[in-house]
Amino acid sequence: MAPALTAPLLFLPGLLVEAAVRSRNALYAAGAWRAERLPAPVVSVGNLTLGGAGKTPLVIHVAGRLAALGVVPVILSRGYGRRDGARSHIVPPGCEADPSLVGDEPALLRRRAPAAWLGIARDRHGAGRAIAARVRNAAFILDDGFQHRRLHRDLDIVVVDRSQPLCNNRVVPRGTLREPLSALRRAHVIVLHGHAPGGADASIDAALLRIHPGAAVIHAAQRIASFVPYRSWRDGTAGGRAALDAPVFLVAAVGNPRRFRVDVEACATRVVGERFFRDHHRITAEEWRACAREAQRAGAGALVTTEKDAIKLARGPDLPLEVAVQSTAVEESSAFERILEALVRGSR
Structure with a gap:
């Protein structure tokens, strides 16, 4: 939330942003603005707040489940943090995805969802049509797509991290909401994970259901599955460990660094x-060296980073580097599977 001293300065801009968002949503709801369609089912995975909400692990999970259902997953992404945001990139399975060209998250998706096609573009409808012309039996996943109203979706999944401010939050710049909480009514599925401060999980869940009682609610556990030495992670040559014996120093450029620390400590x-650096920042070699020196002064035996940061590394730093590998476990897995099955069946 905005500090008390700056809150008055942000009041009017906040009202203008919220009014613009509400007007845009109203135009789509009334049919005055129409979303473009793709010739295959589209699943959107998005969220309501700025910063990391756990979308990428869920996109990986959805891509794996769609592939298991016999369709070809196609992930459409804006590709934040890439060198030339104006260019479009189509990346078939088996082809490398350079993070400087496609962005760090799509590069990670390439690694963790090897059966998926990637379409990286500002115009995700255009990228989707280009891939649809080459791929039969596709199903599209719109990464970070909840606010991308230009593209029609058949299934809208909203990820909610309970550890982030939500119910008492405001729309940017007065808060961290991308749009008002009432936008949740567009969602077909709400995926809840993380824990609210003070054990307030149940009250947050109840508040969300009051906003949209018709949504399917799915609970997910997103956690660090293992720590893998950087070179082994890069080469895919060895498994990891569930915990690290030596004290560690965290280095990451992510949207929710506090959650990253909580997840590491939970292991x-x-x-x-x-x-920590701003989200999508490409940590330079000099910054890695500075982090290694600071870690040694703090008594750390290793650095720990995220997969999203490791994918951008040309070589590891001097101090041992461990990569925290995330996983997503869906509690209501059968219900979630039925939702995806219905989507796929409806397209055939």
Whole structure:
């Protein structure tokens, strides 16, 4: 939320942004603005807040489930943080995805969802049509797509991290909401994960259901499955460990760094320091060296980073580097599977 001193300055801009968002949503709801359609089912995975909400692990999970259902997953992404945001890139399965060209998250999706096609473009409808012309039996996943109203979706999934401010939040710039909470009524599925401060999970769940009682509610556990040495992770040559014995120093450029620290500490791993950068920042070699020096002064035996940051590394730093590999486990897996099955069946 905005600090008390700046809140009055942000009041009017906040009202203008919220009014613009509400007007845009009303135009789509009234049919004055129409969403473009693709010739295959589209699943959107998005969220309501700025920063990391756990969308990427869920996109990976959905891509795997769609492939298991016999369709070809196609992930459409804006590709934030890439060198030339104006260019479009189509990446078939088996082809490398350079993070400087496609962005860090699509590059990670290429690694974790090898059966998927990637379409990286501002015009995600155009990228989708280009892939649809080459792929039969496709199903599209619109990454970070809840606010991308230009593209029609058959299934709208909204990810909610309970550890982030939500019910008492405001629309940017007065808060971190991308649009008012009432926008949740567009969602078909709400995926809940994380834990609210003070054990308020149940009250947050109840508040969301009051906003949209007709939504399917799915609970997910997003956690660090293992820590893998960087070179082994890069080469795919070895498994990892559930916890690290030596104290560690965290280095990451992510949207929700506090959640990253909580997840590492939940693995019975002691954190003695941290250095966080803005989301999607490409950490330079000099910054890695500075982090290694700071980590050594703090008594750390290793650095720990995210897969999203490891994918951008040309070589590891001097201090041992461990990559925290995330996983998503859906609690109501059968119900979630039925939702995806219905989507696929309806397209055939």
